[in-house]
Every structure is written in C-alpha cells, then in structure tokens.
Amino acid sequence: MAKSSKPILWLPFAGGGLVSALITPALILVTGLLVPLGLLHLPYDKIAGFAHNPIGKLILFGVVALPAWHAAHRMRTTAHDLGLGAGIPVKLVCYGSAWLMIVISIVALLSV
Amino acid sequence: MSENITLEVLRYNPETDQEPYFQTYTVPYHDDWVVLDALNHVKDHIDATLTYRWSCHMAVCGSCGMMINGEPKLGCHAFLRDYKGGAVKIEPLDHFPIERDLVIVQDEFMEKLSSVKPYIISDHEKPVSEGEYLQTPGQLKLFKQYTQCINCLLCYAACPQTMLNESFVGPAALALAHRYNLDSRDCGKDQRAEVVASNEGIWECTFVGACSEVCPKNVDPAAAIQQTKISASVDWFKALLLPGGKK
Amino acid sequence: MSRRPYLRTVERNWWLSRRRYVVYMIREVTCLFIALYSALLTDGLVRLAEGQAAWDSYLTAISSPPGVLFQLVCLVFATIHSVTWFGVTPKAMPLMIKGEPVPPQTIIRAHYALWAAASLVVLIAAGV
Numbered sequence: 001m002a003k004s005s006k007p008i009l010w011l012p013f014a015g016g017g018l019v020s021a022l023i024t025p026a027l028i029l030v031t032g033l034l035v036p037l038g039l040l041h042l043p044y045d046k047i048a049g050f051a052h053n054p055i056g057k058l059i060l061f062g063v064v065a066l067p068a069w070h071a072a073h074r075m076r077t078t079a080h081d082l083g084l085g086a087g088i089p090v091k092l093v094c095y096g097s098a099w100l101m102i103v104i105s106i107v108a109l110l111s112v
Numbered sequence: 113m114s115e116n117i118t119l120e121v122l123r124y125n126p127e128t129d130q131e132p133y134f135q136t137y138t139v140p141y142h143d144d145w146v147v148l149d150a151l152n153h154v155k156d157h158i159d160a161t162l163t164y165r166w167s168c169h170m171a172v173c174g175s176c177g178m179m180i181n182g183e184p185k186l187g188c189h190a191f192l193r194d195y196k197g198g199a200v201k202i203e204p205l206d207h208f209p210i211e212r213d214l215v216i217v218q219d220e221f222m223e224k225l226s227s228v229k230p231y232i233i234s235d236h237e238k239p240v241s242e243g244e245y246l247q248t249p250g251q252l253k254l255f256k257q258y259t260q261c262i263n264c265l266l267c268y269a270a271c272p273q274t275m276l277n278e279s280f281v282g283p284a285a286l287a288l289a290h291r292y293n294l295d296s297r298d299c300g301k302d303q304r305a306e307v308v309a310s311n312e313g314i315w316e317c318t319f320v321g322a323c324s325e326v327c328p329k330n331v332d333p334a335a336a337i338q339q340t341k342i343s344a345s346v347d348w349f350k351a352l353l354l355p356g357g358k359k
Numbered sequence: 360m361s362r363r364p365y366l367r368t369v370e371r372n373w374w375l376s377r378r379r380y381v382v383y384m385i386r387e388v389t390c391l392f393i394a395l396y397s398a399l400l401t402d403g404l405v406r407l408a409e410g411q412a413a414w415d416s417y418l419t420a421i422s423s424p425p426g427v428l429f430q431l432v433c434l435v436f437a438t439i440h441s442v443t444w445f446g447v448t449p450k451a452m453p454l455m456i457k458g459e460p461v462p463p464q465t466i467i468r469a470h471y472a473l474w475a476a477a478s479l480v481v482l483i484a485a486g487v
C-alpha cells in the first residue's frame with residue numbers, strides 16, 4: 001500500500017459537489033423554467049458581454065467544469081458499485097466526458 | 113400463557129457441509145429476552161452444536177455481532193419483542209467468510225486493524241522524569257467518540273464497499289486511525305497515511321453512511337473517514353506544493 | 360479440526376436489498392443528471408461563441424417541450440443532490456467554536472441559507 005494520488009480527483013470532486021449543490025438548481029430554474037416561460041430573457045449581448053470579461057469567463061467555466069468533474073468522479077464510483085467494473089473503459093467514459101466538456105468550454109469561452 | 117418464537121438460523125459445519133443451510137428452532141418467547149438469550153436457550157436445551165461468539169451480554173465486548181432479519185446487530189442488543197409476529201432470521205455477519213455457523217473469520221480484520229498503527233506515536237519518547245503527557249478536556253473531546261469502538265464489525269457487515277473490495281481497510285480500522293490522528297499526544301499521521309490514505313484506505317469509501325447507522329456505540333466511522341479524506345487531501349497538496357517540508 | 364471457511368457470493372443487485380442502499384443509489388445517480396445538464400450548459404457556451412443566431416436557436420431549443428421536460432428531471436435530481444450534500448456536510452466538516460462542537464443542524468441550516476443566497480445571486484445575474 002502506498003499513499004494514493006486520489007486527492008487530485010477528490011478535491012475538485014468535493015468543490016464541484018458544493019458548487020453544484022448551491023448553484024445548479026437555480027441555474028436549471030433559469031434555463032428550464034423561467035426562460036421557456038418567457039419570464040426571463042438571456043439576450044445574447046448581455047451574456048456575451050459577461051463572457052467577454054475575464055472574471056465572467058472564469059465564473060462561467062467554474063459553473064460548468066466543477067459540476068462536470070464532480071459528476072464524472074461520482075459516475076465512476078457508481079459504475080463500480082453497480083458492477084460495471086473499475087477499469088480503463090469506465091474511467092475513460094466518465095473522466096473523458098468531463099474532460100471533453102472542460103476543453104470545449106475553454107475553447108468556447110476563449111472564442112466569445 | 114406461554115408464547116413461542118421461531119428462529120431460522122444459518123448453519124455451516126466446515127467438516128460436513130458443502131454449503132450453509134437454514135435450521136429452524138422454536139424457543140419460548142420472553143418479553144425481556146434478547147436474541148442472544150434465545151440462542152443460549154437453543155444451545156443449552158435444544159441443540160448444543162450451535163456455535164456463536166458472545167461474552168458480556170451488554171454491548172461492550174463486541175463479540176455477538178450477527179445479521180438479524182438482514183440487519184447487522186449485536187445479539188445482546190436486539191430484543192425478541194421487536195421481532196414478534198414472524199420468524200427471526202439469524203445469519204453470520206455479511207461480508208466475512210463463515211468459519212462455522214454464526215462465527216465469521218475475522219483474521220483479515222485483525223490485520224487491517226494493526227496496519228493503521230493504532231497506538232500513540234510520539235516524535236520523541238518522554239522520559240518519566242519529564243512528567244506525564246498533559247491533555248485538556250477540550251483536546252480529549254476532539255477524539256473521544258472515536259475511542260468507543262468495540263470492534264463488533266457491524267460496520268463492515270453494513271458497508272457495501274467491504275463487499276465489493278476485500279482489501280478495503282474498512283470503517284472501524286479507519287475510525288481508529290482517526291482517533292489517534294486527532295489525539296494531541298500523537299505525531300503519527302504521516303506514518304499512518306501509507307495505509308490510511310492508500311487506495312484501499314479512505315479512498316475506497318463512497319460515504320454510503322451505513323456503517324455509522326448500524327454502529328451500536330455511535331462512533332460514526334463515516335464521519336471519521338470523510339474528515340480524513342479532507343485532511344489527507346490537504347496534506348497531499350501541501351506536500352506537492354511545498355516539497356521538503358516538515359514531515 | 361480443519362478450517363474450510365465459506366465465502367458467500369456478492370450479489371449484483373445488493374443495492375436493491377435494503378431501503379438505505381436504494382436511497383444511497385438514488386443519491387449517487389443524481390450525478391448523471393448533473394453531468395447531462397453540464398453538457399447542456401457546455402453546448403450553450405459553444406453557441407455563445409458562435410454568435411447571436413446560434414445563441415437564439417439554443418434558447419429556442421432549451422425552451423422546447425422536450426428541453427423543458429429534460430431540465431425539470433435534472434432539477435429534481437439536482438435538488439436531491441443539494442439536500443443530501445448539505446445533510447452530510449456536518450459529518451465531513453465538524454466545527455468547534457470555543458471548544459464546543461457546533462450542532463450539525465446549525466451547519467445544515469447555514470448551508471440552506473447559503474443555498475438561498477447563491478440562488479438569489481444566480482437569478483439576479485440572469486436578469487430577474
């Protein structure tokens with residue numbers, strides 16, 4: 001047995017857990033209810049303007065990437081719980097999906 | 113008016129049986145009896161071959177852990193009156209190999225327990241002339257609850273991760289490690305980390321929390337493990353970002 | 360006397376065997392919907408980068424009946440995640456103030472207050 005390097009995966013998982021717990025329901029309320037009902041408008045100029053700001057980019061990235069990582073790590077352990085194995089394919093699918101979202105988000109935010 | 117209650121007990125004799133099987137016993141029902149009393153009645157009056165561990169009959173020795181209607185419980189801590197109206201299913205603790213009848217093999221657990229170095233590790237041995245190690249009530253309060261473990265293994269029986277991974281160090285051992293890590297007299301956290309912060313240690317835990325739910329002494333091993341995850345992660349990043357620091 | 364310990368088999372559906380394990384699995388499965396919603400947001404960032412037209416069609420898509428239904432399902436699971444996360448936080452981060460442990464309920468209530476405040480910030484930022 002040796003000290004594991006799991007903290008690399010776990011600290012962002014914990015951070016993402018807190019961020020998603022605090023932010024995600026309100027976000028879904030916005031995009032899933034208030035916008036469809038026409039009670040909220042997310043005009044392009046306003047959102048893109050927010051994303052032009054480096055702080056805005058950071059916030060948007062955090063709000064997408066941290067929950068994505070949290071979910072990825074949890075999906076991996078849940079797959080193991082459900083008997084779907086703990087090998088490379090599971091890790092690839094779980095962390096791979098998060099990395100995909102992370103990379104795409106970075107590219108998108110840098111292109112706004 | 114003499115009532116009876118039915119017990120369905122899992123039997124297994126390694127010398128004669130290929131597989132475990134259930135055996136039914138009917139014992140007198142007493143309002144103040146626990147399951148252990150019912151088993152003792154079976155052994156004393158019905159079937160002397162029934163084999164099980166027990167000792168104190170008061171939930172302090174940790175010997176009589178067993179599955180009662182699918183729940184890990186101490187035999188001395190489960191009252192027959194709570195199981196009236198049906199048969200009482202009694203099996204050995206889940207997730208352990210069965211030695212014989214209700215006796216499980218706990219050899220591996222003993223190894224796991226000693227692997228976390230469950231003793232005070234000082235950075236220098238204090239000679240008697242220097243006096244005792246002093247500790248305030250506040251310092252004791254920090255770790256007191258984690259000293260209450262009676263090694264009954266109910267937590268291992270409840271934990272799905274011990275089932276899915278035999279080498280998981282497990283709730284009781286990790287809670288005990290936490291007890292020493294929190295003790296103001298101890299300096300051994302880094303030494304314990306080799307096992308505690310390994311993949312088979314805290315990182316196998318997914319915080320199901322069943323361990324703490326079934327613990328008869330309110331040790332709360334789940335809390336111990338989550339707290340250790342945080343401190344182990346902080347230590348890990350500190351070592352990464354500030355290499356060569358004080359160990 | 361010879362020892363021949365008997366190892367019981369691991370059942371694949373162990374999590375269905377007891378209520379506490381089902382509750383645990385529901386809690387864990389919330390992550391799938393967090394992941395799916397993150398994918399939806401990621402798509403939003405891409406559309407944002409592509410320009411006004413792409414962004415407007417994104418808003419139309421998320422406002423469609425299947426879009427709304429999907430997000431409402433995500434909302435249910437996201438809420439379960441929040442509630443269960445706050446519930447276990449006191450165990451992971453016990454607090455001592457002046458040598459006395461802070462009651463778990465206090466820590467949990469503080470998180471609900473934080474949740475309300477954070478939600479307000481999100482709503483205000485979105486233009487409520």
